[in-house]
Amino acid sequence: MKVNILKVRNLCKNYPGVAALKNVNLNIQRNSVHCIVGENGAGKSTLIKILTCVEKPTRGEIFFNGQTYQARTIRNAINMGISTLFQELNVVDQLTVEENLTLGREKTKYGIIKKADNSEKVYTVLKDFAPDISLRRKVSSLSFVEKQIVEVVKALGVDANLIIMDEPTAALSDEESKRLFTVIKNLKNQNVTVIYISHILNDIFSIGDYVTVLRDGNVIGTEKVSDITTEELIKMMVGKTIIGNYASRNIDYTRKVLYVRNLCTEKLHDINFDLYKNEIIGFYGLRGAGKSEIAQALFGLDTIKKGEVTVNGKMRNFRIPKDAMRNGIIMVPEERLTEGLIMKLPIRSNISITNLKKISKLFVINSKKERVIAKEYIKKMNIKARSIEQKAKTLSGGNQQKVVISKCLNADSVIFLMDEPTRGIDVGAKEEIHKIIRDLATEGASIIIFSSEYSEIVNLCDKIFLLWEGEILQVLDNKDVHAEEVMNVITQGKKRAKNEDSN
Amino acid sequence: MKIQISVDFLQKLVIVGVLVLIVIVLSLLTDTFLTVTNLTNVSRQVSFVVITGSAVTLLMISGNFDLSVGSTLGLTGMLSAYFVTLGVPLWLSIILSTLIGTCIGLLNGVLVVRLKIPSIIATLGTMYIARGVALVITKGHSIHLGLGPNFTFLGRGYLGPVPITLLIIIFILGLFYFIETKTILGKYAFAIGGNKRTTLLSGVNVDAIIILLYILVGTLTGFSGTLLASRLGVGQPMVGQGFEFDVIVAVILGGTSLKGGEGSIFGMLIGAFIVGLIANGLNLLGIHSFYQSILKGVILAGAVLLDIMLKKRITV
Numbered sequence: 001m002k003v004n005i006l007k008v009r010n011l012c013k014n015y016p017g018v019a020a021l022k023n024v025n026l027n028i029q030r031n032s033v034h035c036i037v038g039e040n041g042a043g044k045s046t047l048i049k050i051l052t053c054v055e056k057p058t059r060g061e062i063f064f065n066g067q068t069y070q071a072r073t074i075r076n077a078i079n080m081g082i083s084t085l086f087q088e089l090n091v092v093d094q095l096t097v098e099e100n101l102t103l104g105r106e107k108t109k110y111g112i113i114k115k116a117d118n119s120e121k122v123y124t125v126l127k128d129f130a131p132d133i134s135l136r137r138k139v140s141s142l143s144f145v146e147k148q149i150v151e152v153v154k155a156l157g158v159d160a161n162l163i164i165m166d167e168p169t170a171a172l173s174d175e176e177s178k179r180l181f182t183v184i185k186n187l188k189n190q191n192v193t194v195i196y197i198s199h200i201l202n203d204i205f206s207i208g209d210y211v212t213v214l215r216d217g218n219v220i221g222t223e224k225v226s227d228i229t230t231e232e233l234i235k236m237m238v239g240k241t242i243i244g245n246y247a248s249r250n251i252d253y254t255r256k257v258l259y260v261r262n263l264c265t266e267k268l269h270d271i272n273f274d275l276y277k278n279e280i281i282g283f284y285g286l287r288g289a290g291k292s293e294i295a296q297a298l299f300g301l302d303t304i305k306k307g308e309v310t311v312n313g314k315m316r317n318f319r320i321p322k323d324a325m326r327n328g329i330i331m332v333p334e335e336r337l338t339e340g341l342i343m344k345l346p347i348r349s350n351i352s353i354t355n356l357k358k359i360s361k362l363f364v365i366n367s368k369k370e371r372v373i374a375k376e377y378i379k380k381m382n383i384k385a386r387s388i389e390q391k392a393k394t395l396s397g398g399n400q401q402k403v404v405i406s407k408c409l410n411a412d413s414v415i416f417l418m419d420e421p422t423r424g425i426d427v428g429a430k431e432e433i434h435k436i437i438r439d440l441a442t443e444g445a446s447i448i449i450f451s452s453e454y455s456e457i458v459n460l461c462d463k464i465f466l467l468w469e470g471e472i473l474q475v476l477d478n479k480d481v482h483a484e485e486v487m488n489v490i491t492q493g494k495k496r497a498k499n500e501d502s503n
Numbered sequence: 504m505k506i507q508i509s510v511d512f513l514q515k516l517v518i519v520g521v522l523v524l525i526v527i528v529l530s531l532l533t534d535t536f537l538t539v540t541n542l543t544n545v546s547r548q549v550s551f552v553v554i555t556g557s558a559v560t561l562l563m564i565s566g567n568f569d570l571s572v573g574s575t576l577g578l579t580g581m582l583s584a585y586f587v588t589l590g591v592p593l594w595l596s597i598i599l600s601t602l603i604g605t606c607i608g609l610l611n612g613v614l615v616v617r618l619k620i621p622s623i624i625a626t627l628g629t630m631y632i633a634r635g636v637a638l639v640i641t642k643g644h645s646i647h648l649g650l651g652p653n654f655t656f657l658g659r660g661y662l663g664p665v666p667i668t669l670l671i672i673i674f675i676l677g678l679f680y681f682i683e684t685k686t687i688l689g690k691y692a693f694a695i696g697g698n699k700r701t702t703l704l705s706g707v708n709v710d711a712i713i714i715l716l717y718i719l720v721g722t723l724t725g726f727s728g729t730l731l732a733s734r735l736g737v738g739q740p741m742v743g744q745g746f747e748f749d750v751i752v753a754v755i756l757g758g759t760s761l762k763g764g765e766g767s768i769f770g771m772l773i774g775a776f777i778v779g780l781i782a783n784g785l786n787l788l789g790i791h792s793f794y795q796s797i798l799k800g801v802i803l804a805g806a807v808l809l810d811i812m813l814k815k816r817i818t819v
Contacts, residue, residue: 299704301704320703320708321703321704321705321706322706322707322708325706330706331704333701333704338698338700338701339700339701339704340701340704341698341701342693342694342697342698342701342702342764343697343698344697344764344765345693345694345697345764349690349693349694352690353690353694353702353705353707354705354706355706356687356690360686360687363686363687363688364685364686364687365685365686365687365690367685407705411706
């Protein structure tokens with residue numbers, strides 16, 4: 001038996017316009033829990049996609065159990081012994097635990113399902129891991145962690161040697177996380193290796209043996225968890241941040257454009273903040289901390305349960321985005337492919353749609369004006385396209401994002417809610433977009449950045465709000481920001497905040 | 504690269520080519536096909552499909568669906584005759600029946616948008632309801648007495664040498680072509696069909712637009728119904744069965760995607776004529792109508808297959 005169950009050599013993955021993985025090398029030791037951490041966009045999800053055959057690598061080799069790993073489908077991978085616990089669970093809610101465990105491997109006689117005998121491996125494993133989960137129960141009645149356990153057990157039933165877990169605790173409470181950790185520790189006894197992907201640092205120190213840090217598609221380093229401190233790990237994740245890019249502006253504190261008090265929705269609790277003319281503020285937190293939820297509540301996409309939103313001195317509660325846009329608010333949505341663009345339509349139509357009134361009379365569109373505006377933005381935003389008639393789906397990620405920003409600028413708004421404005425695009429385009437955002441603020445707009453990328457927040461924002469589970473934990477001025485402290489707060493949330501209170 | 508720009512154009516070229524081919528074949532095979540009388544006849548037959556189809560094309564571009572147009576056509580046609588027998592003036596009867604169509608459209612829109620019933624199910628429901636109402640009112644009988652001599656004016660009359668129906672079709676086609684290509688409504692229909700969420704986030708009242716499109720379909724169908732009754736000279740509650748599929752076939756032949764986001768009124772017009780001419784040609788050739796149904800099915804599947812292959816070829 002080889003010491004390393006999985007070896008990755010010089011793995012590269014290029015998407016149009018972006019290198020998501022650059023010469024990644026990894027050694028995963030047998031019977032260990034190997035954590036992979038990194039910010040959003042560091043390359044974690046691309047790595048999972050390649051290991052689970054959702055994507056093909058551009059270059060590089062992977063060896064599994066000493067042999068070249070060439071699975072073509074996810075089923076293939078499972079048969080070779082690699083199972084994956086995705087964030088979106090792969091259980092069928094309408095079936096019982098037993099039916100889920102045997103799904104696809106039912107024993108049949110003359111085409112009729114035979115009652116499985118209890119000596120089957122999955123049953124013994126289930127008893128080992130979770131004796132309290134009854135085989136007869138409908139999976140829909142299980143909690144999230146119980147469903148995860150069912151999936152892990154199912155993977156063991158087909159003799160998985162390696163289980164990849166993608167942010168498994170993102171949706172779990174502390175108690176549930178502990179239960180999952182017990183399961184993971186148990187897996188080691190069953191000779192199963194775990195690749196644990198997360199950005200919650202507490203998890204890594206609770207169960208990890210090794211940790212590899214990814215940043216911008218590069219492996220920054222692999223360390224033994226027992227040999228490293230939280231501070232060192234955070235430094236590896238964030239890197240040397242060039243804060244020199246941040247330049248303070250003259251903020252017009254006499255003009256309060258947005259005033260939010262005690263904003264509550266399904267996911268948000270008592271959000272308070274003010275936004276002034278020329279100001280850029282930022283909300284920073286992990287996935288699920290409530291960033292998008294704030295943007296959506298302000299843009300008429302979510303029901304506000306309680307609280308007050310005042311725009312330019314008038315109290316507002318928007319029913320649909322159209323209402324928000326009438327009041328000068330526009331949102332750059334988080335998902336450019338499914339929320340920002342209409343892929344089938346040309347750049348021209350994608351840009352004009354936010355403000356057809358400007359180019360029409362009595363509902364009839366002046367197509368000449370439409371073309372002029374589209375051309376202006378292509379030039380102003382440096383969009384690399386053959387013509388304004390090029391369809392959005394044929395552009396690279398960075399250029400697509402510039403089209404999204406263009407359409408938002410075209411709405412002639414004064415308040416910009418920007419949800420992950422540069423996610424997944426290359427460094428050059430990122431810099432360009434950052435410059436546009438700064439220029440906008442200087443010219444008189446007010447901007448809220450929602451980002452899970454530390455350097456973006458620090459480089460752009462005058463004031464930074466740290467979010468955890470729908471609550472603002474701390475508000476910092478740009479000059480008071482220290483990477484380690486901030487990361488500590490957003491990755492460890494309340495636990496940390498409470499400790500500080502008691503100290 | 505140049506090829507990519509002309510995908511839409513190529514699609515249109517193909518269906519126009521098919522239409523021309525059919526015309527050539529039929530005029531070679533029969534003496535009666537290429538006559539003014541016959542072609543006028545075909546135009547009249549497809550006119551109802553074209554009128555309703557103009558609005559249905561926009562609706563399907565937006566990614567929605569309407570199965571109720573056949574029943575609506577039957578109901579409003581019957582009502583236009585029924586109102587006349589009650590003593591309502593003909594002009595008012597036409598307007599009232601058209602407005603009933605509008606109401607059915609509104610109902611469809613509200614069911615789909617506000618109550619979030621999938622459009623196929625919701626309009627299947629109104630399809631049964633409208634047909635049922637027509638049968639209840641007439642007790643299943645046709646209305647042909649007491650309609651007066653003017654009742655058939657719209658459907659059979661001429662303005663100079665030109666059939667009135669033809670003028671109406673040209674007007675409605677022109678209007679909807681204009682809506683499709685030049686107006687905000689047309690633009691929104693494509694945007695909603697292309698990506699509803701993005702369109703909502705771009706500040707469009709998506710719900711209102713979809714309801715409006717259903718209302719347009721209902722209104723035009725209502726008007727088609729009165730036109731059909733006028734042409735037949737009778738108010739018939741069972742008329743228009745299968746009409747919804749004729750419309751949908753024409754729209755799909757015309758290159759409108761079932762998923763929405765692409766399509767054209769022009770394509771629908773050609774599609775309607777392809778279906779109409781084939782039926783007409785088979786009649787002239789003395790082939791039994793049973794075979795027409797088979798052929799219609801083959802053509803529909805073939806057209807969509809061709810479309811899929813064409814797109815694959817070009818985007819690769």
